[in-house]
Amino acid sequence: MTTPKTPAVRLTGISKRYGSFTAVHPLDLAVPAGSFFALLGASGCGKTTTxxxxxxxxxxxxxxxxxxxQDVTALPPYKRPVNTVFQNYALFPHLDVYENVAFGLRRRGIKSVKKQVGDMLELVQLGSLARRKPHQLSGxxxxxxxVARALINEPQVLLLDEPLGALDLKLRRQMQLELKRIQTEVGITFIHVTHxxxxxxxxxxxxxxMNAGRVEQLGDPADLYENPGSTFVANFLGTSNLIETExxxxxxxxxxxxxxxxxxxLPAARCRAEVGAGDRVLAGVRPEKMTLAHRDDEDAIPAGRNRIPGRIVDSSxxxxxxxxxxxxxVCPELEVFVxxxxxxxxxxxxxxxxxHWNPEHTFGLDAGQDIDAGIDAGADGDPGTGPRSEQDPARDSAKGVPA
Structure with a gap:
């Protein structure tokens, strides 16, 4: 019997090797029941394998x-209480929407499916399109x-493997909110893989x-963004100015x-490294946390703020x-969003x-790390992290998207 404290998914020391290549290093992970959980990382980091x-x-x-x-390590896929939604959706082209959704129930020998299918189509707001074929629908x-076809089987966990990757930018953003609404309404645990x-x-x-087969950092989105634990996370989740200091x-x-x-x-509590006088530390600050003032207005900057002089070399x-x-x-290319x-x-x-900026918005990282780690990790053809002409960096950086 599952209790409220029992995780929906628990991975213990799980790893995957292909010959001499390790795709996933041993990791422990617990996914709370009823949560929306994301495995995030660049292509090849091990998230889909997990x-x-x-x-x-x-x-x-x-x-x-x-x-x-329940230990399901030895169980085949069809005996596990999970369903998976893939990027290509894998809908049956010869069946209409209604029959695609009903497929799992009919396969289990359930004859009366009208109410269940109707309820599920209402949940995903497709009741009026029940008799259309897949080719007559938008992405x-x-x-x-x-999603409806997977949820109607009432899985304990719904797995989503890059489900929005084939959609254009505007539609993908709409579907992000739609998926979150559906998950909140049904209360089923969602595990979502995305780059x-x-x-x-x-x-x-x-x-x-995830980075190179390991979980680099785990937490809620705001905490990961505000308190990155490594240069990889600081650079991969949005843009960070990292300054080498003593x-x-x-x-x-x-x-x-x-x-x-x-x-x-730098507030000592916001420094991830154990340091003392004479040690090196990377001081980080997000571009939207900084304020840009013309040198003539320097005297108007409030006391107590961190400040760095410089010269504008580019603006967009x-x-x-x-x-x-x-x-x-202190740095040849500091970015600031105004x-x-x-x-x-x-x-x-x-x-x-x-x-200049509030010192409380500064975070500190171990200077022994690669200062550029994670900068190129998202550059794998993802339109959501793509051309600046499509996006506003202040908004996207706040959400964790490299501007």
Whole structure:
């Protein structure tokens, strides 16, 4: 009997090797029942392999899979209480929407399916399209049919393998909200695999960021974004300015840092590394947390804020915000996103400026890491992280999408 505290899915020491290649290193993972859980990472990070081991489509090299407290490691896919929705939906082209959704029930020998199918079509808002064939539907409608066909079997867990990947940008964003609505209404555990940061951040209660077959960091979207635990997470989930600094002193819960002669302050509680005076630390700040002021207005900057002088080398107007690239003594390319509310005509390439921000918005990372880790991890053809002409970086960075 499953109790409220029993995870819907528990992976214990699970791993997968193909010859000498390790696709998934041993990992432990517990997915809360009734949650929307995302496995997020770039292509080849092991997220789909992990999902397939949960589904029974791949045998783990080591470790166990439990569903609702039951060890299902040795069970074939059809005996596991899960259903999977794939990117291509796999709808039957010769059957209409109604019969596609009813297929699983009829296969189990259930004769009276009208009410169940009707309720499921209403859930996905396709009741009026019940007699249409798949080719007569939009991509988003086909995706909802696939979800309805999977949910009607009442699985304990619904697995979604890049289900929105074939949709265009606008429709994919609509379907993100639709999937979250459906999951909230039915209360079934959803495990969603994606390489799209916005997708994971928008829908999931909990996100596991995967990198090279390991879970790099696990948490709710806001915590992952505000408190990244590694340079990979800081760069992969949105954009981060990472500044190489040295600890000049400590005290009063603060780390006093220096970088190229500039003084910065970092709350000790927001530093992931154990450091003392003389140690190196990467001070990070998100571009939308920074304020850009012309050098002539420097005296108006409130006391106590971190500040860095520089010069604008590039600017891009993108709808509700403008992205600036700043050359500074502490870093050659600092990025800052400025909302287009009251535009300062002096902020043009070549202008002397001061970047300033609340020290509480600074996070600290171990300087022994690769400062560029994760920057190129999302560049695998994903339109959701693609051309800046399609998106607004201030909004997308706040959601965890590289601008």
């Amino acid at each position: 999902l397939r081991m949960i589904a029974g489509l791949e045998d783990p090299t080591a470790g166990t899979v439990q569903l609702g407290g 988003g409608q086909q995706q909802r049919v696939a 799209d940061q916005e997708e994971a951040m928008t829908m999931a209660d909990t996100v596991a960021v 600890v000049a002193g400590t005290g009063d819960g603060l780390l006093r840092l220096t970088a190229a002669g500039q003084q910065l302050t 107007f993108i709808g509700v915000s403008t992205q600036y690239v700043i050359d500074s003594p 909302p287009n509310v009251e535009r300062d005509g002096r902020l043009v390439p070549g202008a002397p400026v001061v970047l």
